[in-house]
Amino acid sequence: MxxxxxxxxxxxxxxxxxxxxxxxxxxxxxxxxxxxxxxxxxxxxxxxxxxxxxxxxxxxxxxxxxxxxxxxxxxxxxxxxxxxxxxxxxxxxxxxxxxxxxxxxxxxxxxxxxxxxxxxxxxxxxxxxxxxxxxxxxxxxxxxxxxxxxxxxxxxxxxxxxxxxxxxxxxxxxxxxxxxxxxxxxxxxxxxxxxxxxxxxxxxxxxxxxPGAHRSLVQTYAEPLKEFFARNGRHTILFLLLLGIYRLPDFLSGVMANPLYIDLGFSKTDIANITKVFGFAVGLTGIFAGGWSASRFGLMPTLLVGGIAAAASHLSLALLAHVGHDIRLLTLAICVENFAGGFAGTALVAFMSSLVSPLHAAAQYALLSSLYALPGKILGGFSGFAAAKFGYAAFFVATSCIGLPVAALCLAVWRAYAAQTKAGAEQNSLA
Missing domain, CATH: 1.20.1250.20 (MFS general substrate transporter like domains)
Incomplete structure (x- = not known):
């Protein structure tokens, strides 16, 4: 601005x-x-x-x-x-x-x-x-x-x-x-x-x-959905699938991160100083970096890099779980995870915003912002069982591996998104 x-x-x-x-x-x-x-x-x-x-x-x-x-x-x-x-x-x-x-x-x-x-x-x-x-x-x-x-x-x-x-x-x-x-x-x-x-x-x-305010309650719910599916056509499911798993690694690891710190013997002051105050500043840096990348290199490359980086960052938590109580390693892990999470979050918000129609912005954005977290919230409820059975280190390695299907979906969406953007530009030029 x-x-x-x-x-x-x-x-x-x-x-x-x-x-x-x-x-x-x-x-x-x-x-x-x-x-x-x-x-x-x-x-x-x-x-x-x-x-x-x-x-x-x-x-x-x-x-x-x-x-x-x-x-x-x-x-x-x-x-x-x-x-x-x-x-x-x-x-x-x-x-x-x-x-x-x-x-x-x-x-x-x-x-x-x-x-x-x-x-x-x-x-x-x-x-x-x-x-x-x-x-x-x-x-x-x-x-x-x-x-x-x-x-x-x-x-x-x-x-x-x-x-x-x-x-x-x-x-x-x-x-x-x-x-x-x-x-x-x-x-x-x-x-x-x-x-x-x-x-x-x-x-x-x-x-x-x-205009059209006196419609039925059913129409109030149905019209934004109908417009969204009609505009995105056969790519709709692909877009929604990417939204559903893009931040899945973060939702799964987020439930178990603080229990890991407690079990490793870090005090609440340690956690506050590093994960909240210091991590807060690093996370903001990641947000700004994501915004710069989207404007400099484009939305889809930024989305791809962010998805891979956010998932891979959990390997630092796996290393911390393997090594044990080490304040320097805790600091490194938090820096890596917060920067990558901020970068990926910016890319995701920009992508969701690009999918929304101005005519139904509030309803469609509420839908996308709700549903993108739904798989992670549901599966996150089982994260404690996985961490207890396999151990923290193996658990965080597993969450990082979700980055592989995320990367594959990003590439597929990149291609579909480019085709849809080109078709929209051609339609506007003819109009």
Whole structure:
């Protein structure tokens, strides 16, 4: 974005960007607290690797949110919808739910009984994923297309800061105080997003004001799918298959990474300092490198390199598991994995965005962003059984081998994508 131009300065001065920063923070806060940070807590109190892997299924709501997303577009939130408007009303209601779920988890005792933790983890996964729907809907509705780049950037910055708080911040508090204190602090941090929501403007346009708004509920769900399959034709299944396995190695390894660190004897402070704070900076570098590569060499070469690099990076975790407690090797493994993950993540987001039609951007992107993680979330629930049976080293070698079919699919998609892009250009020239 040209920040030197009057247009660039006008966009940056928009107060909605500040609100987006706070809402992005609110969106990112729950995720790690129901995923890797929680797995650290569970492993520390003696929960088995098998149980930790299965508990990760509570985060499946993030992959299934497309099922109820259209309902939030069509209906107002109870009570708060009349007070704050449709978008902000749902946001406020769900943010209260996230805060209550985090407080509920704080008062659990997973070392002596998992039922309480499982119930509140499930509710937190549902509330956190629903909050993402509401925030994405607000962002798309409140800003015109020319401001969506800046709004998305502000959202990502807020999201990354929240991951730092929910990762390193929660581990620091747990190390020096308790896990209960850590989750209560995270619950209080939800006030950042709640304040941003109350200060944010309510979008004026909703689905009822759009052309064809008075369609049936079935049509609301069916039309984006019909358009997506019609436009991508015979390549649709190939594209979806690549989306389904592209980040599969990361989802599988992500559940077992923190239990590995705990079992190797690293303290929560070590994990926070290296995997969260230092890894956070390296991950940002990977994100910028992925963006530069996509603009310099093209989307498909970047997607191919990212897929191979992300899977191969797990060999460093296998080496760490084989060698044992070594702080330098831990640092190296985290650097390699976070850089490769950031690079691959940028390529994947760009690829998904290229598959979406502007006419159905919100619905189709929600569908793709939900489904790309679904296989990894399901199989991730079995990761603890695999790590327990074969050992950490063999487990991480196996996850890295998934990079072979990923690379093969990337090459096939590259060819199909090029053919589809060429056909679209020829059709536009004839029109």
């Amino acid at each position: 040209d920040t030197e131009s009057p247009r660039g300065l006008k966009i940056l001065s928009d107060r909605k960007l500040t609100m987006m920063l706070g809402l992005g923070f609110s969106s990112g806060l729950p995720f790690l607290l129901v995923f890797s940070t929680q797995s650290t807590w569970l492993r520390e109190v003696g929960v088995s690797k098998e149980a930790i892997g299965m508990i990760s299924w509570v985060a499946l709501a993030y992959s299934l949110k497309f099922l109820w997303a259209p309902l939030l577009d069509r209906f107002d939130a109870p009570f708060l919808g009349r007070k704050l408007g449709r978008r902000r009303g749902w946001m406020a209601l769900i943010q209260i739910g996230v805060m209550l779920c985090l407080a509920g988890l704080a008062f659990g005792d997973p070392g002596n009984g998992l039922l309480w933790t499982i119930v509140f983890s499930f509710l937190l996964g549902f509330c956190g994923s629903t909050q993402d729907i509401t925030i994405d809907g607000w962002r798309i509705a409140v800003a015109p297309p020319e401001k969506q780049g800046a709004m998305s950037a502000a959202s990502q910055v807020g999201y990354k800061i929240a991951l730092l708080c929910a990762g390193a911040g929660a581990l620091y508090v747990a190390q020096f105080y308790s896990w209960r204190a850590a989750y209560l602090v995270m619950a209080l941090l939800m006030l950042v997003g709640m304040v941003a929501n109350f200060l944010a403007p309510e979008p004026q346009k909703h689905i009822e004001t759009a």
